[in-house]
Amino acid sequence: MHRLKHLLLIPLLFFITDVALAQTCDSLGQKPTTAFPVCGTDTFSQNTVPICTNHDMPVPGCDRGGASYTDKNPFWYIFTCFSSGTLAFLITPNDLGDDYDWQLFDITGHNSGDVYTDTSLFVVGNWAGTYGLTGASSNGVGIIQCASNPPDNVPTFSEAPVIQQGHTYLLMISHYTDSQSGYKLSFGGGTASITDPTNPDMLFADVSCDGGKIYLKLNKKMKCTSLVANGTDFTIPGVTSKINSSVGFGCSAGFDMDSVILNLDVPLLPGNYQLAVKDGTDGNTLLDNCDREIPVGHAINFEVFGRQPTPLDSLIPVGCAPVVLQMHFQKNMMCSSIAANGSDFTVTGPYPVTIANAKGDCDSGLSKIINLYLSSPIVHAGTYTIQLKTGGDGNTIIDECGEETPAGATISFTVKDTVSADFTYQLIEGCRNDEIHYFNNGGPSITQWNWMFDTTLTSTQQNPVTTYYTFGGKSTQLIVTNGFCSDTTVQNFYLNHDTLKADFIGPSFYCPNDLAYFKDSSAGTIISWSWEFGNGYTSNQKDPSPQYYTTTAREQLFPVRLIVQSNKLCTDTALKYIKVVNNCYIAVPTAFTPNHDGKNDYLFPVNAYKATNLQFSVFNKYGQQLFETKDWTHKWDGTFNGTEQSSGVYVWMLEYTNIETGKKVFQKGTTVLIR
Secondary structure, three states: OHHHHHHHHOHHHHHHHHHHOOOOOOOOOOOHHHOEEOOOOOEEEEEEOOOOEEEEEOOOOOOEOOEOEEEEOEEEEEEEOOEOEEOOEEEEEOOOOOOEEEEEEEOOOOOHHHHHOOHHHEEEEEOOOOOOOEEEEOOOEOOOEOOOOHHHOOOOEEEOOEEOOOOEEEEEEEEOOOOOEEEEEEEOOOOOEOOOOOOOOEEEEEEOOOOOEEEEEEEEEEEHHHOOOOOOOEEOOOOOOOEEEEEEOOOOOOOEEEEEEEEEOOOOOOEEEEEEEOOOOOOOOOEEOOOOEOOOOOEEEEEEOOOOOOOOOOEOOOOOOOOEEEEEEEEEEEHHHOOOOOOOEEEEOOOOOOEEEEEEOOEOOEEEEEEEEEOOOOOOOEEEEEEEOOOOOOOOOEEOOOOEOOOOOEEEEEEOOOOOOOEEEEEEEOOOOEEEEEEEOOOOOOOEEEEEEOOOEEEOOOOOEEEEOOOEEEEEEEEEEOOOOEEEEEEEEEEOOOOOEOOEEOOOEEOOOOOEOOEEOOEOOEEEEEEEOOOOOEEOOOOOOOEOOOOOOOOEEEEEEEEEEEOOOOEEEEEEEEEEOOOOOOEOOOEEOOOOOOOOOOEOOEOHHHEEEEEEEEEOOOOOEEEEEOOOOOOEOOEEOOEEOOOEEEEEEEEEEEOOOOOEEEEEEEEEEOO
16 A cells, blocks of 8 residues: 555655654644535635645544554535435546545534544545545445555545435545645535525624624525625615624634624614615625525614513524524523523423533624533424523523523424334345335334435335346435435345256267166256156156166157256256167168268268267278268268269278277278269
8 A cells, every 4th residue: 555655665754754744734624623615516626735634533444554544634625415315526636646535424413523533424435545536426436445556556436425414524635645736626426415505695683782783694604705894795774874894703713604793883773774785895795605695685674672681582493303402592692691501491392301501602702592402302293392491590591781581481393203214125036036025114204205226216105116137236225204304224235146047967869778867957046856858757856766768760859858946936947858769889881872862871980879089080992081080970971172082992990989888999991982
């Protein structure tokens, strides 16, 4: 492997290189925690790659003999799957002589830094030492490509993995070659979608206590670079107050934001207002990670209140099996007023729910979001109620204006049952095809089943039946949903082909008073044999008793048939013919008449059924060889080089080995050719 090769052949140089790479990766995007958000519609260009390294990481199935895999000269990319399917992507080095590696992680429900220690997050990777293009495609190999020697030309494309809707993924791209030449990353060719179908827009707005700040919540993550610091992306129609600056929440250490703080030159008085979007001095409005912008003119209403408690009135829509409940407030709440143990809130419903802890998304001690972390997900359908109460800290929650929200306030939400895509199947093996009955009982609330069999056949039935006419490795995927929860399961299995093939060994001819022996040579798992010998006798033995045939004056062909049955109750038939002759005494005629009348037209050693290693030759009176054969059924027609030979006496020689006695026989004689 090329990494190991460096270790073994140039240890000093490798040591020096490791020292050079000891610097950590500090550029944005070079750590899992600062990964670039990407969209499936764009090609992402990284023109230069700083030389650095972070940490060792697990690569299941790859053992480097003590050496480790690291995210060397990396960039990280984060995305969400919005439609389950296969993920295909292409990494194109600017210099095709460079070696790029990559690894994909499913970090759903995990911290991004867990990729360095948790092997269960691994999805697929390719660490081949081969130079040039790399990525994942439908034609890629289905095994992990470990580190390799470049001349081995190990495949750089891995099979496109199946990713699941609602899951979050991290893609690490490592530039193993120690140059700073960059690359392009593009997605396409798979069946999954990592493009958020939601159009970018504003969600709601609120103001600070003094009316001097507007807190804007966006409906999704948007690019920090699309926000102009001078606030010209927004306007408040009909007022003299102006927006003189804007700050994206989280932009100081990341690439995207979902909240914006707008600072006004003059505070707003209590009343109703509108916040509208317009092109900023950068020539655009706010852009999402797919470079789609909020349309110019889009506006939302907001109200500036007098000093009054902030109500408990908004819950961010919950998803399937929620383990976190996110409450949104019109004003910023003081993080210090939130009881860390969650005692400010209770959750009641048809099933018990326990709050483990609570905290806000705090910035400068303030947050518009309070997260209630539950001890376990809510997996049972029903309507649940969050109620505010005085917590263990002696208060409920207090907004940035110092107003405490009264205890007793409630907000309700509804969840549906979780669903399971787990399925079982019953295999009904056939002789030429196999039939599989699939069964899913993942919950009574399921409204949709989407089956995919070997990426070609599909079904929307709950319990479909599929017939397979080919054998070998098979893959079945099921996606189920009830419109609220969804789940995906993939099972791989192998269909064995019934290799039943009837065949037997037996004589091709039968001489008078002989015994014919037949022996089964069929292939497969056979449970029964049925013989028919053509002489009126049958047998159900694997190797039957020897058979006797009655000879007549003329040769006869008798059919010998063997029918075998496998453990799958499949059958196959072998049919051969045995020639029963009336004479097996080898002799050469003393005369023949090659006049083409169909009688005695050829010279040959007749009845040579029991001869092997045979050679028959004919000579004229001058000793010239006119004919030779090793096949006794190949007969001399009285010609030489196409010329008919004259009447007269001809000499023949016959050599053979008797197949019964093993004795070698040599005979010589003459035959008269008569015309």
